[in-house]
Amino acid sequence: MSDEAIRPLEEQICFALYSASRSVTGRYRELLAPLGVTYPQYLVLLILWETGTSTVRQLGDRLELDSGTLSPLVKRLQVLGLVTRTRSTLDERVxxxxxxxxxxxxxxxxxxxxxxxxxxxxxxxVDLAGLQQQIATLATQVRQFA
Structure with missing residues (x-):
């Protein structure tokens, strides 16, 4: 073990991000409940409101989710009557x-x-936009080491 003391949980960036994420996601959950959608479903809807149509692969890339996680989520949105899923006429795998x-x-x-x-x-x-940019930069920086 090194001579440096282990920093307390409250001083760890991992815990600050975890705690903030849980708090914000919980608030979204409250606001989305009347609409009948979950937070991950809302993220898919945000992309579709922006793009109109998207492939499962494009959604996965934007949300950083694999198709095994994303497909059931999209199927539930279809059951709710909010989206349609169709095979591409150019490539039936899409x-x-x-x-x-x-x-x-x-x-x-x-x-x-x-x-x-x-x-x-x-x-x-303005402050939230700055914070969002800092968090996005943090994620990009950390991904470079993964």
Whole structure:
């Protein structure tokens, strides 16, 4: 063991990130419950509201999820009537995900949710944007060592 003391849990970056993630995700869970979607499902919907249509692979790349995790999540969104899954006419191995009218209509709730999340943090939009950028940079830096 080295001569340096082990830093307490509260001083560990891993715990700060873990605790913040759990808190924010829990707040999203509360806000999303009336819509009947989970936080991971909401992330898929955010991408589809942005892109209109996406493949499972594209969703997985953006969310950093493998298809084994993403496919059941998308299937549940289909059961909820929020998305459709169709095989590409160019390559039947490719599954395209599109919003239904109900899924598109749900996008009107996104600004309200974002506003409430922002209010929950006590940070203003500019501060949150800076924090988001720092966290994204942190993730990129750490990924380089993985």
């Amino acid at each position: 599954v395209e995900i599109s919003l239904t009218p109900a899924g598109s209509a749900m996008s009107s709730e996104a600004p309200r949710i974002a506003e409430q999340i922002c209010a929950s943090t006590g940070f203003g939009p």
